[in-house]
Amino acid sequence: MKLFCGNSNPNLAKNVARYLNIPLGQAIVRRFADDEIFVEIQENVRGEDVFLLQSTSHPANDHLMELLIMIDALRRASARRITAVIPYFGYARQDRKPGPRTPISAKLVANLITEAGASRILTLDLHAGQIQGFFDIPTDNLYAVPVISRDIPAHYKTDNVMVVSPDVGGVVRARSLAKRIDALLAIVDKRRERPGESEVMNIIGDVAGKDCLLFDDIVDSAGTLCNAAEALLAAGAKSVTAYITHGVLSGGAVERISHSKLKELVITDSIQPRDDVKKVKKIRILPIADLIGEAIARTAAEQSVSSLFD
Numbered sequence: 001m002k003l004f005c006g007n008s009n010p011n012l013a014k015n016v017a018r019y020l021n022i023p024l025g026q027a028i029v030r031r032f033a034d035d036e037i038f039v040e041i042q043e044n045v046r047g048e049d050v051f052l053l054q055s056t057s058h059p060a061n062d063h064l065m066e067l068l069i070m071i072d073a074l075r076r077a078s079a080r081r082i083t084a085v086i087p088y089f090g091y092a093r094q095d096r097k098p099g100p101r102t103p104i105s106a107k108l109v110a111n112l113i114t115e116a117g118a119s120r121i122l123t124l125d126l127h128a129g130q131i132q133g134f135f136d137i138p139t140d141n142l143y144a145v146p147v148i149s150r151d152i153p154a155h156y157k158t159d160n161v162m163v164v165s166p167d168v169g170g171v172v173r174a175r176s177l178a179k180r181i182d183a184l185l186a187i188v189d190k191r192r193e194r195p196g197e198s199e200v201m202n203i204i205g206d207v208a209g210k211d212c213l214l215f216d217d218i219v220d221s222a223g224t225l226c227n228a229a230e231a232l233l234a235a236g237a238k239s240v241t242a243y244i245t246h247g248v249l250s251g252g253a254v255e256r257i258s259h260s261k262l263k264e265l266v267i268t269d270s271i272q273p274r275d276d277v278k279k280v281k282k283i284r285i286l287p288i289a290d291l292i293g294e295a296i297a298r299t300a301a302e303q304s305v306s307s308l309f310d
Contacts, residue, residue: 001020001022001048001049001050001051001296001300002022002025002043002045002048002049002050002051003016003017003020003022003024003025003050003051003052003053003296004024004025004027004041004050004051004052004053004070004074005024005025005027005052005053005054006029006052006053006054006063006066006067006070007029007063007066008054008055008056008057008063008066008271008272009053009054009055009057009087009269009270009271009272010272011269011272012053012055012087012269012270012272012288012289012292013053015287015289015293016053016289016292016293016296018289019289019290019293019294020293020296020297025041025043025045025050026041026042026043027039027040027041027042027070028040028042029066029070037062037065037066037069039066039069039070039073040073041070041073041074041077044077045074045077045078045079046077046078046079047078047079047080048079048080049079049080049081049083049300050074050079050080050081050082050083051083051085051122051296051299051300052067052070052071052074052082052083052084052085053085053087053292054066054067054070054084054085054086055086055087055088055089055090055270055271055272056086056088056089056090056091056109057088057090057246057248057271057272058248058250058271060090060091063090064090064109064112067084067086067113067116068112068113068116069116071084071113071116071117071118072116072117074117075116075117081119081120082117082118082119083118083119083120083121083122083296083299084113084118084120084121084122085122085123085292085296086121086122086123086124087123087124087268087270087271087288087292088124088246088248088270088271089106089109089123089126089127089131090109091105091106091108091109092106092126092127092128092131093106093127093218094106095107095127095128095130095131095134096128106128106131106134107134110131110134110135110136111134113135114135114136114137118137119137119138120137120138120139120140120299121135121137121138121139121140122139122140122142122292122295122296122299122305123139123140123141123142124141124142124143124144124245124246124268124270124288124291124292125141125142125143125144125173125217125245125246125270126141126217127217127218129141140295140299140305140306142291142292142295142305142308142309143176143309144245144268144270144286144288144291145173145176145177145180145309146180146291146308146309147268147286147288147290147291148177148215148243148266148286149177149180149181151243151266151286152181152213152243153181156211156213156241157211158181158182158183160209160210160211160238161181161183161210161211161212161213162183162184162185162186162205162207162210162211162212162213162237163175163177163178163181163183163184163185163186163212163213163215164185164186164187164188164205164207164212164213164214164215164228164232164240165185165186165187165188165214165215165216166188166190166214166215166216166224166225166228167187167188167189167190167216167224168187168189170215170216170217171185171187173215173216173217174187174215174216177213177215177243183213184205184210185205186203186204186205186206186207186212186232187203187204187205188203188204188214188228188231188232189202189203189204190224190227190228202231203231203232203235207232207235207236207237208235208236208237209236209237209238210237210238211237211238211239211241212232212237212238212239212240212241213241213242213243214228214229214232214240214241214242214243214244215242215243215244216242216244216245217244217245217246218244218245218246218248219242219244219246219247219248219249219253219265219267220248220249220250220253221250221251221252221253221256222249222253222256222257222260222265223256225242225244225257225260225262225265226256226257226260226261226262228240229242229260229261229262230260230261233261239263240261240262240263241262241263241264241265241266242262242264242265242266243266244265244266244267244268245267245268245270246267246268246270246271247265247267247268247270247271247273247277247283248271249267249274249277254276254277254280254283257280257282257283258280258281258282260282262282263282264282264283264284265282265283265284266283266284266285266286267283267284267285267286268285268286268287268288269285269286269287269288269289270288273285291308294308295308
């Protein structure tokens with residue numbers, strides 16, 4: 001077994017390699033003068049079970065091309081099996097046609113990764129479960145719920161906690177967390193007028209006096225989270241914390257969170273946090289290297305991955 005990574009999240013790759021007790025594979029991933037990507041795998045991978053860790057986060061297109069080119073390089077170097085470990089799968093929000101003459105980009109990206117030569121996919125908290133079906137190769141979708149459910153009792157009295165879904169579409173995800181920590185569930189009913197903007201309408205559930213935990217897969221502009229926090233506090237919530245798997249945090253999201261009524265935003269390191277994110281006291285990073293490392297170890301040993309979440 002060998003583990004390689006691109007430039008999207010080298011810190012996570014190093015931590016995963018440390019968990020697996022193996023050295024991180026040596027590879028050169030650099031740019032030509034015109035920004036074309038050049039890849040060179042610097043060790044023998046013939047007949048090896050290779051895992052390639054690369055999130056397709058910002059800049060999404062650059063990191064996606066790195067992933068595709070590295071897969072091609074490994075395939076041409078005669079790797080026995082190539083597992084693309086994609087902690088954050090970009091383009092996942094484009095998983096259907098919201099209107100006429102629009103693409104389903106998640107399917108296109110899935111096709112690109114498959115055609116490049118990946119043998120299987122290992123990813124974390126896909127935005128929509130049906131994206132697993134976009135791949136024509138085995139795909140394991142890991143969940144951050146076990147990591148988050150272990151973190152919550154260390155910071156909150158669970159007898160006063162209420163898990164809150166920031167929208168109706170995330171109810172199944174929020175319910176799974178609520179079940180694990182034996183907490184009640186509430187829902188924020190919002191209406192999105194246009195992309196990137198949201199308007200909170202009402203709260204489904206009694207949140208008065210509760211420590212509310214907003215749980216979702218992606219925080220991008222953070223407008224939904226900040227609006228939901230205000231609505232929950234207005235409904236009598238004692239405090240509002242957000243647990244999010246993927247901290248995209250684009251545009252003015254970091255500043256928005258730092259001035260919001262959120263007590264804390266907890267994100268995993270599926271996307272390598274930028275320097276400005278690390279400086280904000282309200283944002284805490286939850287490591288997921290052990291989860292991904294264990295999933296890789298089980299995949300390599302042909303053991304069950306789904307049993308991680310039983």
